[in-house]
Amino acid sequence: MKHPSSQAFFAYWDKQRDGAPAPDRSAIEPDALRSLLGDMFVVSCDAPGYPFRFAGTRLNALLGRDLKGEKLTNQFMLEQRRSIEQVLDIVSGDTVAVVAGILATTTNATPVTLELLLLPFAQRPHTPLSTTGLLTPLGSRVIGPLMSLRLTSWRTVGQQPRRFPPRKLRKFQVIRGLTVYEGSRGDSA
Template identity: 55%
Template sequence: MRESGTQVSRRATRRGKLSMKHPSNREFFAYWDNKRGDARAPDRSDIEPGAVRELLGDIFVLSYDGDAGYPFRVAGTRVCALLGRDLKDKSFSALFAPESRREIEEITAVVAEELLGAVAGITATSQDGSPAHLELLLLPFNTRAHTPISLTGLLAPFDNGYGVLGDFKLTSWRYLAHPPQRLVPRALRKLAIARGLMVYEGLR
C-alpha cells in the first residue's frame, strides 16, 4: 500500500534533522533566507551578486522549463569547469544519470512551484573513473505575474581536485521547509511517490 504524503513526512521527520554539510551551501542558504524575510522566497532582484561574491563561481540559475530539462540561464565559472563546458542554455537534468533524472526533475519542480528549498547529496564520476562527492542546494525565487519562473542553486564539491565530472547520481535529498513555509498538497503528493532520503527541517 502506498503511503500518504502525511505519513511520508512524519516518518522522515522522525529520522531527525540533517544540516547542510558544505559551508558554501550554508552561507548561500543563510543569505537567501535573510533576503526572503517573511516571504516564502525572495525576488530574484533581491539577490545581489556583490554580497555573495566569493560564492558566485558555484552558483547557477535555472529556467523553469521541464520540457527542456530546466536549462541553465546562468552558471558560475566553477560549475562550468566541473562539467568541462559552458552550461548556458544546457539541460540541468541531463547532467544526471538516467536512474536519477526523474527524481531531480521532480525535486526541481517542487522547489520552483511550491517555493521550498532542497538539498541533495550527489556522487559523480571523474575522468579517471574515481568517484566524486558533491552537495547540491536548490532555492526558489518568488513568483511574479508575467515574469518567467526561475530558481537558483549552488553545486559544491567536497574536494577541489576532481577535474571534469559526469554521470551525476542522487544519493540522498531533503526539502528545507521552515516557518513560515509549510508543505502544501501538491508537494505532499509528490513526496508520497518519491524515493530516497527525505528530511524536512523545521516542520511543527
Template identity: 40%
Template sequence: MKHSATRDFYAHWDEQRGEAKAPDRAALDLEPIRHLLADTFVLSFEAPLRLPVRVAGTRVAALIGAELKGRDFLDFWQDDSRDQLADLAAITKDESLATVAGATAQTNRGTTLFLELLLLPFASRSYTQEAITGLMVPLTQPGFVGHETVTHFTLTTWRHQGHQNLTLRQRAVRRLALAKGLMVYEGLVG
C-alpha cells in the same frame, strides 16, 4: 547542510526573503555572497521537463568541463536521477521550499566525487519565466579540475527545508493548475 558555502548561501537567501516565501530575483543582493558565485547557477523551467541553465558559475562549469548556458541541467544526471531531480526542482519552485541534496559524480577517468546540491526558489512574478537558483559544491576539494571532467551525477539523498510540505494530492493539483494555458477546477467534496 554540510558545506559552509551551502550554509552561507542558504542564510543569505533566507535573510533576503524576510517574511516572504522566497526573495524576488531582481532584489537579491549579490555583493555579500560574491565569493560564492562561482559555485552557483540559475535554472529556468521549460516544458516538457527541461531545466535549461541560464547562468552558471565558473567552478560549476569547470567541474563539468563545458559552458553550461542554455544546456539542460538534467542531461548531466544519471537516468534514474533525472526524474527525481526534476521533481525536486518543481517542488522547490512550486512550494517555495529549499532543497538540500547529496550527490556523487563520476569523471571520465573513473574518479568518484561527493557533492552537496542546494536548490532555492525565487518569488513568482507574472509574465516571466520561472526560475530557481542553486549551488553545487564538492564536499572535498577535487584535485582533478581541469584534467578530468564529470560525465554524470547521481542523487543520493535529499531533504526539504522550510515551511510545511504539501500533501501529494495538493502537489499534483497545484502543478496542474500552474501549467500554462490550463485551468483546473476541482469538483471534489469534503
C-alpha cells in the same frame, strides 16, 4: 547542509526572503555573493529539463563545459533524470529550499561527493519562473570534468512553519457534568 558555501548562500537567501516563502529575484545581489558566484547557477523553470540561464565559472569547470542553455537534468545519469526533475518541480512548485547529496565520477572513475542546494525565487506574474542554487564538491579538490551525476539523498530545509488562524471554539453540553468543545480552524484545511 555540510558545505560552508551552501550554508552561506542559504543564510543570505533566507535573510532576503524576510519571512516570505522565497525572495524576489531582484533581492539577490551578486556583489553580496561574490565569493560564491563561481559555484552558483540559475535555471529556468518554464522549460523542460530546467535549462541553465547562468552557471558560474567553477561549476562550468567542474562539469567540463559551458553550461548556459544546457539542461540541468541532462547532467544526471539517464535513469536519474526523472528523480532530479521531480525534486526541481518541488522546489519551484512548492517554493521550498532543498539540499541534496550527489555522487559523480571523474574521467578516471574516481567517485566524488557533492552537495546541491536549490533555492526558489518568488513567483511574479508575467515573469519567467527560475530557481537558483549551487553545486559544490565535499572534501578534497576535484580535478577533471565530472560525469554520471546521481542523486543520493535530498531534503527540504528552512521551511516556514504553517500558520493556522486561531481556533473558534463552540461549547456543547452533552449531559450534565460533561462539556465538549468542538474546535474549528475557520478554514477548510
